[in-house]
Amino acid sequence: MKKPLLTLIAATAIGTASLLQPAVPQVNAASLSQVSQTELAEAGALRPALEKLIEAGVIAGYEDGTIKPNRPMTRSEFAKVATSAFGLQPKADGQPLPADVSADEWYAPYVRAMLDSGWTLGANGKFQPTTPITQEEIVANIGRLINKKPSIVQLWTESYNANKPVTRAEAARWVSDALPHIPSPSAEVTGVKALNAITLEVTFSAPLTAADVSLDQAKKNFAFDNGMALLNVPQLKTGARATYIVPVTVQKPGATYTLTYKGKTAGTFEASDYKLKVATVAQVTNDTFELESFRTDGTVDYGYVVEAYYGSRGGQELVLGDGYDVGGTTYDILSSMRDKSVTITPEGGQPIVAKYVPFTQATDGRQAPKFRLPAGESLKPGVTYTVTSDWSTIRDNGFTAREIAPLAIQSASAASETAVAVTLTQDPKDELFAGRSVTLTAADGTTLTATYRFTSRKGATGTFDLANGVKLAPKTTYKLAPAGGWATADNVTVTTN
Known part of the structure; x- marks a missing residue:
């Protein structure tokens, strides 16, 4: 039977903790019996999250056996928690310790692991191990570790305050909430349904990895019968753990489809005839x-x-x-x-x-x-x-239909050996360059064609690329003209160095 995600993470955490043993004695995190029930009660609604991480060996106590759930968590303590929870390890050729972290401190290996995972030091280059960690710092680090924008992690609380210190119990809740959001290459489909004629909702046992939502890989992973095909990347619905909006070809009314994911039959669903x-x-x-x-x-x-x-x-x-x-x-x-x-x-x-x-x-x-x-x-x-x-x-x-004046090209310049920047007289406010091309004709009659690079537009200027590795000749002036009637260009030239 497949183990729950949290169980797998807990096992990883315990294994990591065994490799990074701190010098300070810790509570036996595998047993809640050593933790005062009074202290656990002080965590209030955060108690379940705190207990979960204590059992997993992620949060440990102080030398006197206390947990102190309402004490602000320091940056060094969070380094230990995050390293254990997310199974981080310092790299052999990783980041050096900052000046304010001695190699013989109990938290040194955790700090090193966090630095190697991408933790950014402040402007002074110091870690500040005894400084309480803030909500902003926890949100940024969790987002980085589970590949989410900080603004998404912020949604997990109704009272986000960037500069507010985070207590140990609150940190437990942040980390506990993050664990189910760790992407997994082993995610399996748990549900599929049609939302409308061109859209599916597909739910997984865990979030998909970045590799699995790249378009080329996603097209390999998602297979349908009855002529249906995936058209674009599956997109994780905001606020969901593992529910994806999946664009597909138009469904046939009355048809039943079967989804196969990574070669395994994942479910059947009825076509939707609902038109947007x-x-x-x-x-x-x-x-x-x-x-x-x-x-x-x-x-x-x-x-x-x-x-x-x-x-x-x-x-x-x-x-x-x-x-x-x-x-x-x-x-x-x-x-x-x-x-x-x-x-x-x-x-x-x-x-x-x-x-x-x-x-x-x-x-x-x-x-x-x-x-x-x-x-x-x-x-x-x-x-x-x-x-x-x-x-x-x-x-x-x-x-x-009415006659609409074509776009007007005001100027152009060489953006590189293989591209030109084309500027209109005014910002079109949309990707109206898309699918368009221009020709560049030199005095000797040599003509090159450049096609718009999708999403390259900055205001009125878009970048057009030459095809097949063709390059602009040096010290040459080209006359630029739109290919087709999509624009006008009055004596627009491009001169190369």
């Missing part, structure tokens, strides 16, 4: 349009509800409950638009498939992914278009 609610369609350029949805209609882009983007969405992030609800509102999840398409039909004409423009899903602070017509196609001014989709229901799904 989209409010409006609007033209953006002469070949690009957007589909916009709103939270007020109960649709939220997954970038606002997953850990990877927490803290980068202008304070608009949501921590949803198990039912995807918060504040009395239940939300539908608009997951990744990667490889998605819609159908746009001109009045009296034939349907055209328009494909998602990468990285335009919510980059301008709106839930408005962009879709682009095939190369060489453009929206005809005065013609009314209707947009439909097999993954969404669009309330106002029509618009009449």
Whole structure:
């Protein structure tokens, strides 16, 4: 039978503690019988966490046998706790001890292990072993050790105070809460269900490792029957331990799917025929349009509800409950638009498939992914278009096209031997460079093509890369022109050194 995660961690902790024996005598941490019940009671609601770590050998007492749960924990004591709990070991060629930590101090090996794991010393280069550790320091260290943003670890308490010293019992609670969040390469699927036509919720026995949520590896790990495929990386839902939002191809109504994870059958689920609610369609350029949805209609882009983007969405992030609800509102999840398409039909004409423009899903602070017509196609001014989709229901799904001036390239420069920086006359406020190319023509007629590097835009400037290792020639002036009608460029040149 598979051991619970905490049991495995406790075993690791005890093994680590045996290798890093402090000079100060410790309480026999494996037995609570040596700890005063009165002292344990002083921990109040934190008692279970304290007892758990005492039993695991992570927290030990003082020479007089006391635990002192309400005493502020020092930085050296936390080094011992963290080293034991997370199974850290100092490296043979690791960091030297700081000036204020002597090699013969009981906590020296723990400090060294923490430094080797990434603990950053203060500006004075000292460890300050007897200084009480603060909430900010505990949050930063736990986040680093379990690969989480400090802002996520902060969510584990309702009373975060960066500069507040942490008691020994409070430290026990922080560490105890962290242990189940340690990623595991052995995580197994414990549940799978469809949230809507393009999104699954998959729950695991433990958080996935960074390697297992990389796109290439995830596509190998997740296998489905009936033609379903993973489209983008599984994203850990904010506030969850091991529940992931998984973007997939459009499900077939009425179908039953089987998920195989790392070669092992993980579960079956019924397809969802629920289509996401989209409010409006609007033209953006002469070949690009957007589909916009709103939270007020109960649709939220997954970038606002997953850990990877927490803290980068202008304070608009949501921590949803198990039912995807918060504040009395239940939300539908608009997951990744990667490889998605819609159908746009001109009045009296034939349907055209328009494909998602990468990285335009919510980059301008709106839930408005962009879709682009095939190369060489453009929206005809005065013609009314209707947009439909097999993954969404669009309330106002029509618009009449108008002539929109193309983007204007103001200047360009060599960013490197293999790239040019292209600057528009104004910031497009979105990834409208995506999928675009420019040509560079030298006086001798040599023509090079450079394509936009996704997400490289900084304001009005984006980076365009030459393909296949081609390099700009030195001391050469190139005339730059947009490939296609997506922009204008009036006598824009690039001169190399």
